[in-house]
Amino acid sequence: MLKKIALVCSLLSMITLCFNAQAARSTVNPMSPRTTSVLKYGEDYSYGFSLVASTSVDSIEKVNRAFFFVNYNIFDKYILRPAAVGYSYLPNFVQAGTGNFFSNIDDATSSINHVFLGNFKDASLTFVRFGINSTLGLLGLFDVAGDMGIEKKSMSLSTVLGSYGMKQGMYLHIPGYGPTAARDIQGAAVDGWPYYLVPTYVGIGAYVIEGIHKRAQLLDQDGLIANAVDPYVQMRDIFLMYEQGKVTKLTGEENTPQEEQLDESFLDEIDNM
Numbered sequence: 001m002l003k004k005i006a007l008v009c010s011l012l013s014m015i016t017l018c019f020n021a022q023a024a025r026s027t028v029n030p031m032s033p034r035t036t037s038v039l040k041y042g043e044d045y046s047y048g049f050s051l052v053a054s055t056s057v058d059s060i061e062k063v064n065r066a067f068f069f070v071n072y073n074i075f076d077k078y079i080l081r082p083a084a085v086g087y088s089y090l091p092n093f094v095q096a097g098t099g100n101f102f103s104n105i106d107d108a109t110s111s112i113n114h115v116f117l118g119n120f121k122d123a124s125l126t127f128v129r130f131g132i133n134s135t136l137g138l139l140g141l142f143d144v145a146g147d148m149g150i151e152k153k154s155m156s157l158s159t160v161l162g163s164y165g166m167k168q169g170m171y172l173h174i175p176g177y178g179p180t181a182a183r184d185i186q187g188a189a190v191d192g193w194p195y196y197l198v199p200t201y202v203g204i205g206a207y208v209i210e211g212i213h214k215r216a217q218l219l220d221q222d223g224l225i226a227n228a229v230d231p232y233v234q235m236r237d238i239f240l241m242y243e244q245g246k247v248t249k250l251t252g253e254e255n256t257p258q259e260e261q262l263d264e265s266f267l268d269e270i271d272n273m
Contacts, residue, residue: 104140
């Protein structure tokens with residue numbers, strides 16, 4: 001099992017190095033002086049990349065759009081969404097128990113991630129939540145700790161890495177997985193350690209059930225994507241801004257770019273033309 005974890009981490013490190021190398025090149029289009037106003041996050045990516053409102057960069061947009069088409073128009077339309085709709089008809093206590101079970105696993109990883117932040121109070125409370133719900137809550141099927149007033153404080157490793165200054169890196173849309181970014185992939189791989197402790201088929205089964213449960217919670221928001229002018233961009237920006245929002249909330253930094261400052265000399269040149 002340790003060999004599997006080490007192999008996954010090594011592969012992720014190699015992928016990240018490739019992503020960073022590709023995104024590190026830097027030139028600003030000299031024909032568009034106002035372009036620099038969107039480069040507010042400490043990075044200056046090559047002209048031609050699709051810049052987004054976060055610390056990510058969509059440098060393989062054509063590939064991502066192809067995978068988005070497969071995910072959204074085939075996989076989600078004919079497999080995942082129908083399964084989620086069927087799941088939504090299950091009794092509420094079944095859906096609540098499923099959500100509580102996976103939320104309890106999240107508490108196990110969150111308690112460790114809070115330690116990485118030096119937030120020992122939340123780490124302790126989250127660990128207590130995990131202990132209570134794993135025992136009195138029957139492996140997390142019931143949120144007994146929540147009923148006792150112990151608030152859930154979820155924390156992903158991706159958010160922790162972001163708080164230390166790590167950028168989201170290359171944006172990716174992975175078939176069967178959905179929108180993500182280099183930093184999020186690395187964080188998710190480590191946060192998934194509880195699933196490495198069980199047989200592979202059990203981990204895959206749990207991943208599928210959790211995916212259907214999460215998709216069912218988003219059924220009411222399908223219109224956000226379906227009615228968008230560009231569904232791909234809508235999904236990409238929602239995901240990236242949500243993930244970066246968790247970081248900025250933690251660090252207290254502004255989450256939106258500063259108002260554009262017009263280059264007065266450039267405007268004067270236009271007037272004189």
